[in-house]
Amino acid sequence: MVSVTDKHEKRMTYLCIIEVQLCCVSLFEHLEPHELHSCIFVNRQWCKISITILWRSPFYECNLLRNKWRSLNLLARTCLLCLDDNKRELLTNESIPLPSISSGQQPIFDYPSLFRVINIEIICTMSDAWVISNKGKCITSEYCKKVLRKTLIEHLLERAEMIHFINLDEFNIKPIINKNALNLRRLKKIRFSSPTTDRKNSSIDNISTFSENVSIFSTLTNNLLHIIVENHKQHGSFIEYESDTKALAELVRNQGSLKCLEISGYYMNISSIFESLKGKTTTLTKLSLNRVDLNFISQNAINSWISCVNLKSIEIQNCKIVEEIYFNSGQQIFPNLKKLVFVNHVAKFPINFIIQIIKSTNKNLEYIKFELDHLTSVNQLSLINTVIHHCPNLLHLNVDELLNSQLIQILDSCRKLRELKFDTSNEFDNNTFIEFAKHIPQTLKYLYINVDYYPFPDTFRMFINNLNDVNLKVLHISNGEEELGNECREILEKHGIISSRIHSYQPFL
Template identity: 25%
Template structure:
């Protein structure tokens, strides 16, 4: 392998760019390997600040400073670690991460003013030396966009990570410089004021494909809820403008449920219609990830959701959702490969029909499904018949995750045994992972029959949340050990 030409090596290293241990080991093989891997490592050297050691990065960066600048900074008591450079490292750099770089700069001095002087010189250096900045993380303090060369260097920016505490004027300038960003990640830390700059920045983009919003308030943020200007509605409204290009939508909203006697009271107390309204408009998504209290107690939204078709959706991951509503979202999602639901909400009056319709919808529309989360449905013949049809049709299914939703007290074993019998009859040979939540148990006899008949298939990984039930009976543990040795079970988690 050490004799492969540089082009082939480059392709291999590209595929392994997230494996820092491997890439750093390549530096010591020979000069060709070193010359090939350096440009890959230095696209975003800040991600390796732990592996590479901050002191090494600091030494390389300060080596670029002119001698008179080094002398001036040294007189100020700032540590300068110059060294001869084997490569023009910064010419490969396409990523600026303010927070990490500020941390590296702090090596030079503990004094705030001295760190400011270093920031002035080093960020000026980076803007001049990095020929094309593709990724910018400005979750920090230094105002890099005001450098004279910033306009030329940032015009081709593809990805921005920022927080809402940054001055709006900073975003206004970015909005005028960068209008071809494909990915924007917003960390929301502002409790009492809407950041108009982020709104303008998003509005100006012409090819936005990925948007991520993460709330990072302090734990006591909910005490300030009534003082909020509503940091969401305008931004999420602007996102509708990008409905044709946006294909990845990732939302993580903070909410507090500890102060509510009924968990579901939070859905009535806080208004999340801004997110619901956005989802009705953003129809070209391939990936949708939502962690927030949404969708409940809104009949008007439900009716509109029935009319929406997410025809390109491949991955749908939601923390908490009503069975009826997920059924609406999945319908007509012919490309869906992963459906990950952390928890289902249900209405006992409607759950029989909602759970039955959910199974039928997956069976009819989701033939490409590989990862499926499904609520534990009523232990009724009709439901198991429909579930068996689902297994017959969804032959690409690799992981099946049952969530505790509905079971009859005393009927946990009956449900579990019926489930195993259906799985051994109809599960695809692609199925390699089964996750079973609380409220579903397997009898020893049926479990042994299931594992015996699973022989000849790829080994299965099983995650069983009824830990105490299985661990208190040594017969179960012996059974698991036996079939692990025989290669039927790949992994068992009880």
């Protein structure tokens, strides 16, 4: 008979083992792939944890390797070894060569079940790599590629128990999806991408239109947190655009907890997409618009957008708009906004729209990036002055054009800055550089300057003497041609300052 003490000891031992495993998982999450690979050979427990993490997104790791084609071929081999008997028989009947399984060499793990990321494009490339490497054994390679793509997509979608992200990319092959599959209902992130060319005459079977793919997932899941849409169509018809827009609006409307929405390449009316945000007033935290035409946006769409009061990040890049979009004056529309990116390389953009956003943030902005090719000097002045007066809590500022006077004003008003990147075509001389140091806030760690000027060593010494207890970590000066001289580098290194670019403090990225 087992005593109460023995039961207690066994329970405590079991809890300790679980605790150790949880600690290992937490630690291993932060290791690089090559470090995890070493952990595989330590013991059985470490092996299981490492394999589970490594196989969440093996496609990504293959892309990073030098011999990508060979890596994808090996990945295809492993996936084929994990096929069930029915799929193996199907491929055999289609004369597609399969890796031989020797006795005792069955895969230790069911690797497809560990996938959390499914990348349709790379599955197709992986299938092609296998067929090409076995070209002599395939009767018709193009047909074999089609069959193998379809089989592997179907198998991985079925077996991936904890699937998190599906990347449909440009191939847009209509997957064979079981609409009752529980794993797909747990999907959190998806990326749709329309083809760059007309694929009507493509050799790929089962091509679905962009709207068909979107509609499939619109009925399949309502738990998406992140939707990415990239439209590469250059000459789509109005009907195609309208169909795509309606499908996307329905997908957005059906998601109960959507947090991030990224839209790229829409040059038709997308009001219906914005109007579908009406029910996302408290959940949506990031909105990214790239190459989107805002000229036809309706007032109802604008009202739905500005009702998303929990937005923390807005990115507007190379979008079209002729007339100003106005919000209610004085209203704090985006009181929780932390990050604003505004990039404009294509055409004139009404700057008051961006100024309204900045003023509506209740001075909470912490990250700003501006690239302003087409702004007039008056508009540039208005925008920078708005930053000076309404962004005292900035941590990161990246601006492609600053006047010397504006630079000093920004440093004096934004006393929490940790990173500053700026370009200037102004006359930037030794005196300006030395004076600049007197205004740098103590919080600044990373300073990147792109300017047609290099300070002399004596100027560097005076700059450092004027820093006033600033604990600067990186000072990178670039004029696009010369490198910083050795003597200047030594002066910086003597004070613990790095002179080359490094990964810096970038919140929200």
